[in-house]
Amino acid sequence: MRAGLLRDVPDGLTRRARGFVGTHGATVDVRPVESHRQWWLERDVPAAVIDRMAAYQRRWGGLLLPPAPQYDGGPRYLEPDAPEGSDSEGWWFEAGTQRTAVPYSFMIGPSGEFGIHANRWVPLHATVEGWGESLALAHHASRWARQITALVGDDADGVERDGCEPVAEVRGLADTWWRGADSLVALYTGEAEALDFPRGRVAVIYSGLDDWGLRGGG
Numbered sequence: 001m002r003a004g005l006l007r008d009v010p011d012g013l014t015r016r017a018r019g020f021v022g023t024h025g026a027t028v029d030v031r032p033v034e035s036h037r038q039w040w041l042e043r044d045v046p047a048a049v050i051d052r053m054a055a056y057q058r059r060w061g062g063l064l065l066p067p068a069p070q071y072d073g074g075p076r077y078l079e080p081d082a083p084e085g086s087d088s089e090g091w092w093f094e095a096g097t098q099r100t101a102v103p104y105s106f107m108i109g110p111s112g113e114f115g116i117h118a119n120r121w122v123p124l125h126a127t128v129e130g131w132g133e134s135l136a137l138a139h140h141a142s143r144w145a146r147q148i149t150a151l152v153g154d155d156a157d158g159v160e161r162d163g164c165e166p167v168a169e170v171r172g173l174a175d176t177w178w179r180g181a182d183s184l185v186a187l188y189t190g191e192a193e194a195l196d197f198p199r200g201r202v203a204v205i206y207s208g209l210d211d212w213g214l215r216g217g218g
Contacts, residue, residue: 010059012129013136014169015217020065020136027062030079045083049091053080056093056108060128069138070175070188070202071116073099075106078128085110092117095128104194113173118194123173130171133218134186137170137177138204140216141184146208156203159185169218179214183207 009022033054040050060078067073075096082105085091090110098106104118113123114131125131142148151159164185167177174193178185184206191200206213 010063010129013132016140016215017129017133017136017169017218019217020139021063021132024066024139026064028064028077030057030062030077031081033057033080040083046087046091049083049085049093052091052108053083053093056080056095056128065132065135066139067099068135069142069186069204071106071190072102074131074135075099080108092121104191115174116190116194119196120194122190122194124175124190126171126173130169133167133169133171134175134177137167137184137218138186141186141206141209141213144209144213144216145184145206147206149205149207151203151205153199153201156187156201159187159203159205161185167218182209182214184209184214 009018009025013021033050037050041047057080062077062079064077076099078096081094083091083093092107092109095106095108095114104116107115107117107121108128109115109121109123112127114125114128115121115123125134161178164178164180166172167179167184170177174190176187178187186204188202189200192198
């Protein structure tokens with residue numbers, strides 16, 4: 001494992017996320033996609049899908065980040081594997097193995113979304129970058145907030161968002177971030193949707209933030 005990625009952080013991230021990945025990230029060795037190409041081709045996985053997996057590995061493969069605040073920490077590290085799907089429905093592949101025994105897989109969707117697959121496919125963020133931005137923002141907000149409040153289930157639906165703006169860089173789908181006058185709000189609905197589990201909805205409110213706390217290089 002190699003720690004400290006300040007010179008090797010993937011591009012396309014905000015300054016905040018680049019600092020988070022560069023300071024707190026590490027890389028581990030992963031299996032090359034090309035070593036399995038012929039095996040997958042023989043099982044009717046299209047070459048274009050394998051090419052997508054190889055591109056994902058070149059950009060993200062082996063990246064190990066601190067645990068996410070939800071989803072039992074997220075993937076242990078990023079590594080493409082296990083393509084599945086069809087030409088009519090689209091193709092997914094595994095984004096990285098779970099840290100714990102959660103009842104879903106972390107997947108990359110047909111259009112590059114980062115999400116979870118259980119009873120159904122639920123994209124959390126429109127891109128892998130969005131997932132990374134969300135982790136970086138949670139880390140940043142938890143350091144600077146004067147108070148952190150978590151609401152679960154129906155209580156999460158009552159979070160006041162009037163006057164808030166979406167945090168665009170997280171590219172939120174099932175999971176979104178909102179910025180208010182002195183607070184950040186993270187809304188996590190992926191487990192609720194994927195598992196038909198309403199109490200899986202979680203809202204985390206980081207309050208008492210100054211301008212640096214609200215944006216922090218984003």
